[in-house]
Amino acid sequence: MVSDLYLIYKKLYSHFGPQAWWPAESPFEVMIGAILTQNTNWQNVERAIDNLRKKSLLEPKKLYNIPVEDLARLIRPAGYYNVKAKRLREFLKFYFDAWKGSLKKPSLLKTARLRELLLSVKGIGPETADSILLYALKRPVFVVDAYTKRVLFRHNFIKENAGYDEIQNLFMKDLKKNVKMFNEYHALLVKLGKVYCLKRKAKCEICPLRE
């Protein structure tokens, strides 16, 4: 049996085409971006990342070694810059303590264990952890975000108060655990959300899912 969620994926893919997420030059850059984009427009995140790139700071050791105040100043365009500077530091500390500063360690761990570890870092919640797992470490986990939730709610797949794990399970239980597809699917839901499923100005009546 083919699930509804898979049909929706096919529909979105043929309507919007491949989304080519995540725009980054390295897994490390994806991880930094995942923290910076918390509740923030991606455009603003790119400004912040550009600031870091210009200073050649998109490298774990260098980024960890600058004062937290300098880090905050550089990522200012991404908003919540004091909070996020601390969160980046927490993650970098974890990156060196737990992973010894390379991706060899995490590559040996099971996805569930990796997720636990990421969630233990202060400042990394479910969405950020899953974004890192999927987009940086290429693990087949489905990333749930505000768009995912809104789209599913508008199409009566979930209740308004549905929790993160509950929504994630909807996707994980019915779909093949395929990194490429999970990558595209999440990006397509964001795309749909941005065009047709805004918070207020919803264009539900012309949403491609209703065709």
Add this chain to the structure above:
DNA sequence: GACCAGGCACATC
């Protein structure tokens, strides 16, 4: 000027 954006931790009840 209001609303929105690829969340999370923490306080309080």
Add this chain to the structure above:
DNA sequence: GATGTGCATGGT
């Protein structure tokens, strides 16, 4: 365990 609040920039 639910609910509220602070964090902040830049685009529409």
